[in-house]
Amino acid sequence: MQYQSQAVSKYYFTAAIGLFVGQILFGLIIGLQYVIGDFLFPEIPFNVARMVHTNLLIVWLLFGFMGAAYYLIPEEAERELYSPGLAILMFWIFLVAGALTILGYLLVPYAQLAEITMNDLWPTMGREFLEMPTITKLGVVVVALAFIFNVGMTVLQGRKTVINLVMMIGLVGLAVFFLFSFYNPANIVMDKFWWWWTVHLWVEGVWELILGSILAFVLIKTTGVDREVIEKWLYIIIAMTLITGIIGTGHHYFWIGTPEYWQWWGSIFSAMEPIPFFMMTVFAFTMVNKRKREHPNKVAVLWALGTGVMAFLGAGVWGFLHTLAPVNYFTHGTQITAAHGHMAFYGAYVMVVLAIISYAMPIMRGRAANSNKAQVMEMWSFWLMTVSIVFITLFLTAAGILQTWLQRISDTPMSFMATQDQLTLFYWMREIAGVVFLIGLVLYIMSFFIDGDGESATE
Amino acid sequence: MFTKSMARNIFYGGSMFFFLLFLALTFDTMGEIPKRDNHENLTEEVARGKMLWEVNDCIGCHTLMGEGAYFAPELANVYTRFGGSTEAIKGFIKSRPAGGIPGRRSMPQFNFSDTELEEIAQFLKYVNGVNTANWPPNIMG
Numbered sequence: 033m034q035y036q037s038q039a040v041s042k043y044y045f046t047a048a049i050g051l052f053v054g055q056i057l058f059g060l061i062i063g064l065q066y067v068i069g070d071f072l073f074p075e076i077p078f079n080v081a082r083m084v085h086t087n088l089l090i091v092w093l094l095f096g097f098m099g100a101a102y103y104l105i106p107e108e109a110e111r112e113l114y115s116p117g118l119a120i121l122m123f124w125i126f127l128v129a130g131a132l133t134i135l136g137y138l139l140v141p142y143a144q145l146a147e148i149t150m151n152d153l154w155p156t157m158g159r160e161f162l163e164m165p166t167i168t169k170l171g172v173v174v175v176a177l178a179f180i181f182n183v184g185m186t187v188l189q190g191r192k193t194v195i196n197l198v199m200m201i202g203l204v205g206l207a208v209f210f211l212f213s214f215y216n217p218a219n220i221v222m223d224k225f226w227w228w229w230t231v232h233l234w235v236e237g238v239w240e241l242i243l244g245s246i247l248a249f250v251l252i253k254t255t256g257v258d259r260e261v262i263e264k265w266l267y268i269i270i271a272m273t274l275i276t277g278i279i280g281t282g283h284h285y286f287w288i289g290t291p292e293y294w295q296w297w298g299s300i301f302s303a304m305e306p307i308p309f310f311m312m313t314v315f316a317f318t319m320v321n322k323r324k325r326e327h328p329n330k331v332a333v334l335w336a337l338g339t340g341v342m343a344f345l346g347a348g349v350w351g352f353l354h355t356l357a358p359v360n361y362f363t364h365g366t367q368i369t370a371a372h373g374h375m376a377f378y379g380a381y382v383m384v385v386l387a388i389i390s391y392a393m394p395i396m397r398g399r400a401a402n403s404n405k406a407q408v409m410e411m412w413s414f415w416l417m418t419v420s421i422v423f424i425t426l427f428l429t430a431a432g433i434l435q436t437w438l439q440r441i442s443d444t445p446m447s448f449m450a451t452q453d454q455l456t457l458f459y460w461m462r463e464i465a466g467v468v469f470l471i472g473l474v475l476y477i478m479s480f481f482i483d484g485d486g487e488s489a490t491e
Numbered sequence: 492m493f494t495k496s497m498a499r500n501i502f503y504g505g506s507m508f509f510f511l512l513f514l515a516l517t518f519d520t521m522g523e524i525p526k527r528d529n530h531e532n533l534t535e536e537v538a539r540g541k542m543l544w545e546v547n548d549c550i551g552c553h554t555l556m557g558e559g560a561y562f563a564p565e566l567a568n569v570y571t572r573f574g575g576s577t578e579a580i581k582g583f584i585k586s587r588p589a590g591g592i593p594g595r596r597s598m599p600q601f602n603f604s605d606t607e608l609e610e611i612a613q614f615l616k617y618v619n620g621v622n623t624a625n626w627p628p629n630i631m632g
Contacts, residue, residue, distance in 0.1 A: 066562070069596030074589065077599050078562050079551025143601075146546040158545025160559055194499075216545075218538035220618050221528040224558065225520065260495055267498035274506035278513045287626035288556045291523040295624070297516065362628060365557030365565060440628045447631055448564035449596075 033395050035106045037113035042396050043123045044099030045389045049477065051092035051130070052382075056470050058085040063463040067456055080137055083163045087137075089377065090161065091130045096385030097206075097242050098126075098179055101199055103392045104249045105183045109190025114182050122178050129171040133164050155216055159227055162213045169213055176207040194263040195252075198270060199245040205238030221289035232281045235377075236305065236347075240273040243343070243384045244312070250336045250391050251316065256324035265315045272308035280305050283355050287364055295357035302355040306348030309380075313340035329394060329401035331410045335387035338418060342379025350375055350425065362440050367455070368432035375425040378417075386476075393480070406482035409475055416472030423465040431458035527622035540614025543607055552598070554632075556623055562596065565632025570612075570619035572630050577612035584608060 033039065061081045065071045072081070106113045113119060136145045142158070149165035151157045156166045164172075180203055187196050212229040248266045252259060282298025285291075316337050327333065350372040354363040363369070390410065394402045401407065439451040446454070544550075552563040573579035584601070585608060591597040603611065 062562075065596070068594065070591045070594055073591040073597060074599055077552075078596070079548045079560065082551050082560055082562070083548065142548045142551075143546045151546060155542055155545065158548050158550065160550045163548060163551070194495075218541055219524075219528055219530055219533060220541065220555075221524050221621060223541075224556065225524070264493070264495040264498045267495065267502045271498065271502035271505045274502070275509050278506070278509045279516070281513065282516075284558075285520075287623045288558070289524065289527045289529075289621040289623055291520055291527070292624050294516075294520075361626060364626065365554040365559070365561065367561060370561055439631050445629050445631045451631075452596075 034110075035112050037116040037119075038103050038106050038392075039396055040113065040116050040119040040123070041099035041101075041103040041392065043120065044095045044102060045393060047123070047127055048092045048095035048099060048385060049389070051088050051095065053473060053477070054134070055085055055088035055092060056466075056473055058082075058088065060463070060466050060470065061085075063459070063466050066459040067463065076138065080142065083137055083142075084134055086161055087163060088134065093381050093385060095126070096381075096389070097203075097239075097246075100242075100246045100249075100385065100388045100392075101179075101183050101203065103388065103396075104246070105186050105196055105199065106190075108193045108196045108249070109186050111186065111190040114185035114189070118178055118182050122175050122182075125171065126175045129168055129175075133168045136165070137163075154214070156214055159213075159216065159223070161231055162227070166214075169210075172210065173207070176203075176210065180204060180207060193259070194266055195245045195249050198241050198248075198266060202238045202241030202245065205241065206234060209233045209238060224288045225285070225290060228281055228284045232284055233278070235381075236277045236280060237274065239381065240277065240308065241270050243339075243380055244270050244273070246384050246388050247312065247316065247336060247339055250332060250387050251319045253391060254327040254329060254333050254336065255319045255322065256327075257319045257322050261322075262319065265311075265319075269308050269311050269315060272304075272311060276301050276304040276307060283357075283360070286357050286360055299356045303352060305355075306344065306352050309340075309344040309348035313344045316340035327401070329391060329407070331402075331407045331414065332387060332391035334411060334414055335383055335390050338414060339379065339383040339387055342375065342383055342418060342421075344379070346372070346375030346377070346379035346421075346425070350429075353429075362436050363432065366432045366435045366439075367428045367458075368436065371425045371428035371432055374428065375421055378421045383418075402479070403483060406479050409479040409482060413472045413476035413479060416475065417469050420465045420469040420472060424462050424469070427458045427462040427465060431455040431462070434458070529617055529620035529622075532617045532620055534613070534617075536610050536613045537617045540610035540612070540617075543603070543611050544614055547601055555618065556621075557626065563598065565627060566615055567618050567621070567623065568627055568630065568632055570616045572632065577609070577616055580612040580615055581608040584611065 058081050061072065061076065062078055062085055065078050065081065102113060102119055145165060146157050149167050151166060154166045156169060157163060183203070184200060187200055209230050212226050215226050217223050244266050248262050251257065252262050279297055280302035282294040283302040285294035285298055317340065320333060320337060354360050354368050354372065394400065434455060435451050438446045438454055439448060550559040552560050554561060554565045556567045557565065569580060584603065587598045587600045589600040
């Protein structure tokens with residue numbers, strides 16, 4: 033570790049992994065509720081468990097992004113973090129606010145949580161992924177501002193690199209587009225239109241900038257390829273991301289009461305959204321092939337390569353599968369969407385966060401890389417989690433195709449619930465794949481506790 | 492030779508251009524939405540219904556215009572599916588067993604007052620009236 037203050041990211045990474053475990057446990061609960069409808073009912077109804085599952089995902093990825101920023105920004109800027117104290121303070125505020133929110137979901141009925149947190153004063157709750165109370169949302173804004181100030185000052189006072197610049201644009205964009213979560217008009221069409229300015233412009237916009245800069249950083253460090261080359265790739269990838277992804281928002285504006293020209297804009301531009309992901313795959317493999325050094329941290333390289341491949345498959349291919357308006361007309365809001373969501377989030381965001389954790393954690397613990405034994409175990413976890421997410425996606429895709437057929441295409445369409453009964457087999461197989469994912473995650477955590485010294489090389 | 496500064500210019504120029512185009516389309520959309528959004532039926536009662544929809548996290552199980560969770564039926568067309576009857580919607584919500592249905596998915600019993608039930612039903616009726624370009628494909632949602 034070149035700068036002492038980079039160590040603050042250890043807090044963020046640890047919390048991220050802890051919340052990741054929670055996310056997966058609740059994923060298994062809702063997966064089971066799909067087949068055993070009354071599981072944990074009425075104590076933990078599906079909507080509550082799902083909210084915990086999705087919100088924990090978002091929060092732990094945010095912890096991961098912040099940890100990544102606190103690690104790579106000082107190193108790129110070639111100076112200590114502006115204020116490590118502020119970073120630690122914000123860590124605890126974010127963690128406590130996040131934990132209280134999740135406990136609120138679980139311990140009291142959601143309507144009561146809305147009452148306690150005075151949602152009436154400024155109603156923003158109860159919209160998908162943005163379910164957190166208004167007060168928590170305000171807390172997120174405070175944490176985000178303090179964080180951006182902290183890393184921003186570090187960048188301003190230090191060396192300006194493309195990686196830092198792209199990271200900063202991504203983080204500022206993240207904060208700015210979050211502000212749309214505070215706008216919740218009674219008009220359902222307006223509500224939905226602007227809701228996507230947070231949700232889409234995050235995950236198919238500015239988050240990809242954060243992803244790109246983390247990936248570029250890990251590749252520079254592990255391959256030793258010339259910075260000029262990597263930065264050129266980074267620019268062109270994120271250019272394609274925004275060129276396709278901004279108008280690509282239109283693929284959410286097909287059926288929500290918005291003008292029908294969005295069917296053209298959305299289809300054409302989002303059909304090009306796989307391009308930057310494909311370039312990311314080519315980028316990662318090319319850099320690794322052209323490597324100028326053999327970094328002892330093999331597993332970090334594996335995560336980086338995996339990010340490219342799985343982001344392309346999950347976000348790119350599975351996104352394209354149902355993004356054209358004539359297809360989406362039939363698949364919209366089915367298990368096809370769920371299939372895409374799972375592989376896209378895992379491939380793009382989970383894997384890149386695990387890549388930077390894999391690279392940075394050993395260094396923060398005083399070694400260039402973990403022992404061979406620890407790395408092998410982490411590689412097992414890589415394959416178990418990655419293969420099971422592929423199977424989860426395949427089973428949900430199968431379920432989605434069958435659902436679309438039975439409920440929407442067949443001459444004698446079945447009701448939603450009758451259709452669901454026909455999908456049980458696929459839901460069971462998805463649940464089994466989910467259990468394998470959990471085993472992979474357990475191995476991942478165990479790999480941190482395997483003796484790291486042994487044969488590990490020094491930087 | 493393709494240089495880094497060319498790549499940078501494509502990034503800034505391209506992003507800026509398409510963001511401005513997006514803003515222009517958004518501006519036009521704001522003008523078009525009132526023709527399709529059924530706002531003439533957006534009453535105070537409907538607005539209260541939307542609030543109830545939100546604070547009970549209905550979107551955590553159901554979809555509305557295809558958005559939400561995929562655990563329970565689509566509700567943007569439930570008014571039509573239930574034969575154009577707000578009474579049928581209210582009756583359904585009211586009759587959910589508190590302990591659930593053994594082995595099956597069940598909607599919780601929310602113990603809504605009659606006023607609240609009416610507000611929710613009116614909200615769903617209003618949503619049903621939005622022009623969604625003929626989505627969903629059929630009555631099943």
